[in-house]
Amino acid sequence: MSRHIISILLENEAGALSRVAGLFSARGYNIEMLTVAPTHDATLSRMTLVTSGTEAIIEQINKQLNKLVDVVTLVDLTEGQHIERELVMIKISTEGLDCDQVHSIVTGHGADVVDESEETCVVELLGNSQKIDALIASMEPLSIKEVVRSGVSGIKRGADFLTI
């Protein structure tokens, strides 16, 4: 079992997202994360999907996705050099907390405090999933109220494009 990031150019049409989601549930594949948004070409959406499975399952996922009529093209980012990014926002209760302790965790992970109130603060971090997991783990002893992850987005490095 290994983790794969599959990046998809999808027709920007009603129901396209359900076709992808439906494929995963109907065939029993894993979806760990899913993000989708329009691109500079209004007819296309870009979807990034994090999944895991054996080599055979990942091969089937790629083939089955390709077979969907709304899927224009796709790439498994994990097969090459790529950048992955995810945004997390963590809201904690600051009541009875040592400000220095929060500060040292935030700076130690390269995160920012983007909102502060009398009882709460929101910490934000942009990074790959490992960095985000690490931040959440360090903040676990504090009083975490909410964790909001954007899910992974990714792109290939260098002069290698996912276009139509």
Add this chain to the structure above:
Amino acid sequence: MELTGAEIITRFLKDEGVEYVFGYPGGAVLHIYDALYRQSDVKHVLTRHEQGAVHAADGYARSNGKPGVVLVTSGPGATNAVTGIATAYMDSIPMVVITGQVPTPLIGNDAFQEVDTVGITRSCVKHNFLVTDINSLVCTLKKAFTIATTGRPGPVVVDVPKDVTGFSTNYSYLESVEIRSYTQRYDPPAEQIKAAVEMVMESERPILYTGGGVILGNASIELTEFARMARIPVTNTSMGLGGYPATDPQFVGMLGMHGNYEANMAMHNTDLLIAVGARFDDRVTGNIEKFCPQARIIHIDVDPSSISKNVQVDLPIVGCVKEVLADMINLLQQSGGVDRERFNRWWSDIEEWRTEDCLSYDNGGGVIHPQYVLQQLYEVTHGDAYVVSDVGQHQMFAAQYYKFDQPRRWINSGGLGTMGFGLPAAMGAQFAHPDATVCTVTGDGSIQMNIQELATCKQFGLPIKVINLNNGYLGMVRQWQEFFYERRYSEVTLQAQDQPNFVKLAESYGHVGMQIVNPDDVRPALEEAMAMKERLVFMDFVTNPEENVYPMVPAGAGLNEMILV
């Protein structure tokens, strides 16, 4: 020219060359039915249930290769069609299903006869569309026909809200349509094809395992030529029967759960499996861990996702089977062909397995054995009928005992196994081939799942011969309960006193009914029925109640571990 949406649909169907639409009217499709009424190019067949309409379109498509077309209303019209759509999807049948939908402003309001048709059918169609703009109607219809009929075929649903069928716009037919996200064809890959031919030349014990793809891809001629040229034995899946002539000495029979012993033994012992348009279904492979243990595998298929799905293959070839086989024939010819003596030992092994005579059965006891009925049907029809099967024991008997020499003559619900498929699908085949003998082989369970279509047969004068193998049981389930549940026959008995009188039932629908109880009457009755060219004859054969389908690969066993009798 300015036409309404409804008129555009009927006009488009005409321009697309559609001869028949199978359907059932309702509120959301009133405009379309009015447009149908006002033209005479496209003929409408009113079935008595939407499921019947879809199976009829399916039988039409399977028997002549053209896409089947269905028209049903919204809500229950669409949900009743779902079983038929799923049946076509599992067997990759080209079909376009037009469903009515509530008017656009009402969508999502739980309107009368509203269901989310696109949502409900999503997982059992090749693709589906909701048309919300009259100006995209023609383009969408063209896309639907293109997607349904190219690549690996399949059903496409086009959901059309009622208001869209009432709006008007300019109409002109589209000859073709570009779909950027859809691959309509793959060029045959030269390198892989060359490698495949080399593997054939190196092999000692090759076998061709071919499926529905050969029928759908019209590749029987190429398959036959290739197999004969290389002297390779051929086995067919149940979907592939007729893809290679069953009376040819190189044919070793159907394979799989109720396949021939020689076919399954050859699969188990082969060193080169050449899969053509087949998908390694669990009914074919038996226990996948024990499948073809000594073989290298070549898989030719038009659908990349079929390859290495269940079984990892050594050489994938994505392409149209007809073109790939034609290229293989050419290469084989250029290289001087395969040494005719090369497979002598392999053939002597196969002849040895053949001596098991795995389809022999005890025909005694003064009762009608279903196998005997099928053998007699084969002889009386000279092997030339369209045989449309329902689902159950009779389906397997028909597949085993009727020898199909031509493609598209054997029609059955192979993937989904839909009881009730037989009679309506036979109607579709009869529409496609009005002068041919069309038989439906069914059972007392299956026939009652779409018996209402006897009325459609009357209305259109379809002279189908219904071969009802009546054993008073849901036989295939009973067989499994006998083998694996210590004969606890749970809810499988259809007691004689609770059954309809099929003869009177047929007569009340305006057809000819016959009941056959004595084995000596089987052949004369079949001859009498076949002589009634203009009439539907319902033949109720009272058969041996606890007959079992043999041979059989039990669940979990390998193909070499068959129960012979």
